Amino acid sequence: MTPSVMPEAARKPSSGFDLKLYGPFLALAALIVLGTIVNPVFLSPGNIGNVLTRTAFIGIIAVGATFVITAGGIDLSVGSLAAFASGVMIVVMNALVGSMGAGLPVILIGVLVALGLGLAAGLVNGLLVTKGRMEAFIVTLGTMGIFRSLVTYIADGGTLSLNSEIRTIYRPVYYGGVFGISYPILAFAVVALIGALIMYRTRFGRYCAAIGSSEDVARYSAINVDRVKLLAFVLQGICVAIAVVIYVPRLGSASATTGLLWELEAIAAVIIGGTMLKGGYGRIWGTVVGAVMLTLIDNILNLTGAISVYLNGTIQGVIIIVAVLLQRGTVARR
Amino acid sequence: MTPSVMPEAARKPSSGFDLKLYGPFLALAALIVLGTIVNPVFLSPGNIGNVLTRTAFIGIIAVGATFVITAGGIDLSVGSLAAFASGVMIVVMNALVGSMGAGLPVILIGVLVALGLGLAAGLVNGLLVTKGRMEAFIVTLGTMGIFRSLVTYIADGGTLSLNSEIRTIYRPVYYGGVFGISYPILAFAVVALIGALIMYRTRFGRYCAAIGSSEDVARYSAINVDRVKLLAFVLQGICVAIAVVIYVPRLGSASATTGLLWELEAIAAVIIGGTMLKGGYGRIWGTVVGAVMLTLIDNILNLTGAISVYLNGTIQGVIIIVAVLLQRGTVARR
């Protein structure tokens, strides 16, 4: 007797176009159309360049957040960490100018300091979550407050400004570029690419998804769950540090307000991109699109004068909901 | 942490003391001891009364949040909703004074308006989550922006102030009380009690936990998953409205900054109280304790003048982490 094998088509009832998969990209396209209608300047290379360059910080942070969220965690501390790392980086560079003179070495040390801090902060968050067996939400809520208040402390409540000589040397990292593409965009692209490689092509990425799907299954598959989660937080910390490295040359300053609510934006970018908040399924390219969408919404609002500024938030909210609602089309019809 | 699918019996040392269960209460006790050491005035009835009265808003909102989170959702819009409902309530009452004169009827209508708004907002959030099949995070992120910008709009960017005659009549709702217990404390107690009854003693509470544990199992147990989730959001909306009803007489005004970050505090209270962010397990009394703890931390910081104000956030963060770390003691030792 032969086992009856059913045609493959039966297997995937939603044959044809998978709206859920391409949803974020469609929503992005819709937003671009909207922008063009609102103001033709929208499509000018200058504006697109600005928008993408601006997206870089949140985008890079959100790439890291994709791993944490995929692994079933959450990191609320990224915005504060960005402020803290920026602050320390500035203080260190300013302090070194005296002895080393303004030059590339000082900046390199600054960059290393930022990366070191990002790594350390990721370790702290990760260890508290894994060894301390605490909810990531609480741990990072705590460290969010801690980093934010530390930067306020070192800035004496005010603003830390980068020494102007260093600033001059460092400035092109934000404002410069090659072939008309700014360095932040390049950095974002590289981080996203590496992130995608890690997420889709390495064991680590797969383990994040497995852990987010079920910690027990992961543990039973001989995966060192604690180490993977720890690494996800460290990766997040490093992403924040990279964002800081391109953020500092932009305004050359850090204060208690730097990076405020970036965590919310980063998480929103991740979720809009189609990653599940509960973990188990992460999409780097979705995240990239999500981050770009968030900046675009602001940009479009700034490009039109038709709406009362008071209502910006309403438009933003409605666009986010509609964009996500559209991409969930298939699921609703299930 | 996800519930281990097959929890080792060791998880539950049937002999002796369950630290995880009593953790929040122990942490609260520790905080009280700390407060008393810092400043003996801490234990004065006046101070305790103040602290509890203040806790009432966040506490009442957090009781609602416990249901949403237990059912596997999240509501980021509560703070904005509080601002919006306060604003509309004030506008309506001010408008009615002209025709109805300042009196109880006007206040009653105001209260009804707030409750109606809370209910409607809960419905909107809930319907988008259930019928729209969207992540609660995104839906409520959207409505958060919408409510916040609507209140900015009706306040014309400024502050909405309650008519002073009504204010005088309404004021005792915050400042008055019976037997030395303020009305907000009473309201908080009543809401918590009802919340606990609903959570622990009714079908709805069970269903929330079941849905948070597994939507599939809930669906196969003939539970109307969508309705229960919808109701959880509605309950949250009503809790926000109740908080608004006792908040408005306190300061008699609403503006774009009213209720800022309350969502974070409410969620933090819930999680500190031992409810799991992933859903499936909710603890109303834990939430109450969590909310009180958050207020206590602020209060204790105000009791001592010893620390640089810039470091408040650090101390807060450390206390939150340590408190939760302590209560997770057993789990860590597992």
Place this chain on the structure above:
Amino acid sequence: QQKIKMGVSIPAATHGWAGGLNWHAQQAEKRLEKQYPNLDVVIVTARDVGRQANDLEDLVSVQRIDALVILPFESAPMTDPVRAVKQAGKFVTVVDRGLTDPSIQDLYVAGNNPQMGEVSARFMKEKMGGKGDIVVLRGIPTVIDNQRVDAFMKEIEGTQIKVLGMQYANWNRDDGFKVMQDFLSRFPKIDAVWAQDDDIALGVIEAVKQAGREKEMFILGGAGMKDMIKRVMDKDVLVPADVLYPPAMIAEAMEITARHLVEKAPIQKEYIIEATLVTPENAAKYYYPDSPF
């Protein structure tokens, strides 16, 4: 000997100006506690109105203060909580943002928000010869912001100055930068920017520089941040002036109050700090290189 306790309640350092405020308050605390050994200053900071009301309760009930110096987060909602402090028999100094019931305060030290808008507008009118296209970057939606903007708009009424666009930039450099970038894309010609606040102005400057349109416009901020004063002093064409709204007013208020408490020095009821226009001529007078703000 019983110590005299002075409570100081201010908003937390959530934007540049408030940061300056915090710094000046702490400097004043150190100075005054040294100067008056029997004076104890307690500073509390709050992130929102509700918390500031909480702080007042704590200052009275547990810190048992004798006097309160407060910079209210917002005027209307803080009126009642401050009234309660007054009713508890404390001396009350209100800074910057007047309560809706001025009879509560014993002393009022303030900048002048409407005047700040006015002075800014007057300067722009003059500098632009009464005509041109400007963009306005606002702060955070609050009464202060409204007062400044309303006064500004009233002052330019009837001139040929046209406000092309207006957006909130939340008294924040990053937001100033972003909004200005988009304004620059949107408007091919901008003659001036009213940024209202020095933090916003700094973001705006970077955006303008990036677009290479420094020659086209000038930028007017406000507050008196040292970087901006320095630019004015150095005759930066992009930043021809600044309008004072010094966070140091908190220190002044604390000093007057302390002197009154300890030495029983007589006081005026009101000290209003003018919204002075800072120009290259007088800039040196307002330059504090040591302040973090």
Place this chain on the structure above:
Amino acid sequence: MAEPLLAAFGVTKSFGPVEVLHGVDFTVRHGEVHALVGENGAGKSTLMKILSGFHQPTSGAVRVDGRPVSFSGIGAAEAAGVVLIHQEFNLAEHLTVEENIFLGRELRRGPFLDKRAMRERSRAVLAELECPVDPRARVRDLAVSERQMVEIAKAMSREVRVLIMDEPTAVLTGTESAVLFGLIRRLREQGVGIVYTSHKLDEVRAITDRVTVLRDGHHIATRPTAELTEDGIAQLMVGRAISDLFPAKTPPAPDAPMVLEARGIDVPGWVRGAGFDLRRGEILGFAGLIGAGRTELAEGLLGLRRRTAGTLFRNGEPLRVRRLEDAVAAGIAYLTEDRKGKGLLLAKGLQPNLTLLALDRYGRVFVDERREAAALERAVTEFDIRVRTLDVPVGSLSGGNQQKLLLAKTMQVDPEILIVDEPTRGIDIGTKQQIYQFLHEFARRGGSVMLISSEMPEIIGLSHRVVVMRSGVVTGILEGDEVEEGEIVRYATGLKGFTSKGDAHDAVGHA
């Protein structure tokens, strides 16, 4: 004689204060299939988990090739070639089949995953198991039998020296089981040691070399299989002789009214135009091969799946079922085949699980916990749920006891019509007899049963009539003498029946 491949000496295991294994000895030799049998809750799964490093024994030792080992984790056991196929699925739901198969030991080229190689290997293993699952499908979207095949594929893709299988056939159909047995024989020839647990004693008889019987955590006996009969094994397990497994059939009265009629049911992708009648006091069997669509038909009827066409009549009246609640209100209860995913909340206790379906019967406003507790006491006795304390999470119950609890949960609504999907999955032979008796009694007292089962004896032994499905279409309804294996298979495989093969495929491809 050569050292045994894997051996356990005097192994005890306690969970908290409760000892569930009491000094058990167990060995596996090269190239032998060693059966581990016992009643539900006897400790089989626990012993297997200890052998494979998932649990640490409380005392006693485990040796591989005579060397004592302490598997500090699953990794160490796997490195030694000891692989466990779980009774409860151990798959990450959001991941794809191939990702699960290689989870924890992915193939790599340099730092990157070698996806192509893994996909090919997955395909190959699945093909060897004759399992038509696409390696790219997400586990979440698979049926339980497919998940089980993926579990087996996962184990097969490793370097195995000892393969431990915990009730692998519980959720498999006959065909799939046959494939598995072929595989087991091949592995045995290669010298792999196999530990095998099943409640299907015919399988035990057919493919194992030795049998070890556990009862209440005690080692009862280890014998060559050849020395034992099925009844003999059953007797060692249960401690008493098992008489007739199936009670004598009591057919419904000839004039018994129709309680449920289904006409033209379409479940897109799965079922087309299915119809049947169910009478009062009748047990209606549903037979078919994998993919026949019986589960989907039931779920479509009950509003658990989207149904595009079809009408239902309850006692002759049209019945609208849009969601499961409607069905329950009409006196219809459903026992799912997916105990873990859809049946029970594993992290919660017995009591909330038992009453979840029928909570409205425990008080109007407030849930009466005392009545719940009483109900639990009753259910534990009535369904013989073996658990030492009642306040443990359901996840710590043995598989069979979970199944009994699920049946008890389903019965909480006092249904008139019971739709049971694989009701005796993972149930030991003694308890099976009780459940058969229970279903029989239920029908005799006027209830009606839709019995979906892949166990042919169960279908034949209990059903008054049998509906046979193939590829989503009802191909025949057998009565009286027709209810016998050969006939059912003929309809199920398309050798007989009123729908041609082509149509049947069309029915499903249509979606």
